[in-house]
Amino acid sequence: MTPLLFDTHAHLHFPELLEDLDSVLDRARAAGVQGMVTIGTDRETNPAAVALAERLDHVHATVGIHPHDAAEATEEDFEAMERLARGSAKVVALGEMGLDFFRNLSPHDVQETVLRRQLDMARRLDKPVVIHCRDAHPETLAILAEERVGEVGGVMHCFSADVEVAKRCLDLGLWISLAGPVTYKNARGLPEVARFVPEDRLVVETDCPFLPPHPHRGQRNEPAWVAITAARVAELRGVSLEALGEATTRNARQLFRLIPR
Numbered sequence: 428m429t430p431l432l433f434d435t436h437a438h439l440h441f442p443e444l445l446e447d448l449d450s451v452l453d454r455a456r457a458a459g460v461q462g463m464v465t466i467g468t469d470r471e472t473n474p475a476a477v478a479l480a481e482r483l484d485h486v487h488a489t490v491g492i493h494p495h496d497a498a499e500a501t502e503e504d505f506e507a508m509e510r511l512a513r514g515s516a517k518v519v520a521l522g523e524m525g526l527d528f529f530r531n532l533s534p535h536d537v538q539e540t541v542l543r544r545q546l547d548m549a550r551r552l553d554k555p556v557v558i559h560c561r562d563a564h565p566e567t568l569a570i571l572a573e574e575r576v577g578e579v580g581g582v583m584h585c586f587s588a589d590v591e592v593a594k595r596c597l598d599l600g601l602w603i604s605l606a607g608p609v610t611y612k613n614a615r616g617l618p619e620v621a622r623f624v625p626e627d628r629l630v631v632e633t634d635c636p637f638l639p640p641h642p643h644r645g646q647r648n649e650p651a652w653v654a655i656t657a658a659r660v661a662e663l664r665g666v667s668l669e670a671l672g673e674a675t676t677r678n679a680r681q682l683f684r685l686i687p688r
């Protein structure tokens with residue numbers, strides 16, 4: 428039986444996937460992927476994500492400013508982001524937003540300011556948030572708490588920390604999303620996280636075209652491969668892929684308010 432799956436974080440509007448998007452979507456449907464969210468990250472990709480989602484019934488979108496792009500963000504970018512979020516029913520969340528102290532493509536103080544601005548916008552628009560965090564968990568969690576993220580909810584995208592951090596995220600009212608790295612041999616603490624997160628707070632994603640699951644490392648990732656990540660998470664939790672898929676799909680729909688609250 429084909430499982431029911433939902434890819435909570437994809438970049439379908441990126442050139443790597445657009446070049447053969449019809450085939451990508453066909454493979455996703457064949458793998459059981461019933462819904463996808465394509466994620467905006469800057470002034471170019473935000474309108475592209477929304478336009479793509481408006482063309483495809485089973486695709487929704489987010490708009491946001493990624494920490495890598497924070498230094499380039501202008502007032503016009505924030506205004507355009509808010510217009511898109513208000514103007515399209517297909518925009519289900521704000522983000523990808525957050526902190527990235529690994530690559531440091533924007534100064535830390537600028538990243539923090541841009542994150543706070545987007546969290547404020549999320550509260551005003553009553554939209555959940557998609558959080559990127561790399562090598563900045565203490566700082567990210569502190570800002571999320573100060574900015575009352577629990578009022579809107581959201582998801583820790585491509586979770587990369589340990590159970591202790593996962594507990595803090597759950598306490599803030601966030602969902603935990605697992606991606607391809609949970610399938611890697613060097614997954615470190617992720618298997619324990621996969622077993623720990625309550626069933627009703629767990630979702631899965633690809634982050635395609637990035638982070639393909641094993642055994643596809645080095646290739647372009649795509650939504651169909653969320654089934655591989657889901658199968659590994661199901662194995663770690665000792666449940667069937669069908670049960671895991673049903674639960675994570677239900678959670679994704681609740682997270683993005685695609686079902687009545």
